Amino acid sequence: xxxxxxxxxxRESISRVIPGADIAALGPDDAFRDVLxxxxxxxxxxxxxxxERSGVRIEDEDTPRLTTLSASxxxxxxxxx
Numbered sequence: 001x002x003x004x005x006x007x008x009x010x011r012e013s014i015s016r017v018i019p020g021a022d023i024a025a026l027g028p029d030d031a032f033r034d035v036l037x038x039x040x041x042x043x044x045x046x047x048x049x050x051x052e053r054s055g056v057r058i059e060d061e062d063t064p065r066l067t068t069l070s071a072s073x074x075x076x077x078x079x080x081x
Contacts, residue, residue, distance in 0.1 A: 007069060016049050
């Protein structure tokens, strides 16, 4: 998986959890929780959807690393098989 594919997967996963979210307004290093007003359940749902779609196993301790587009994409690229 390359970075562009990973970014697209992150954006699509967010859109599934928060339909109608203004993904275009989200900068690469903007915190999802701040810009999209995600609560804890939204974050957990995002992580589940992202894991399912990407096939990357995401452990509970990895969740704090998945807070921005850049960090999430970097995580996927590093852990994709």
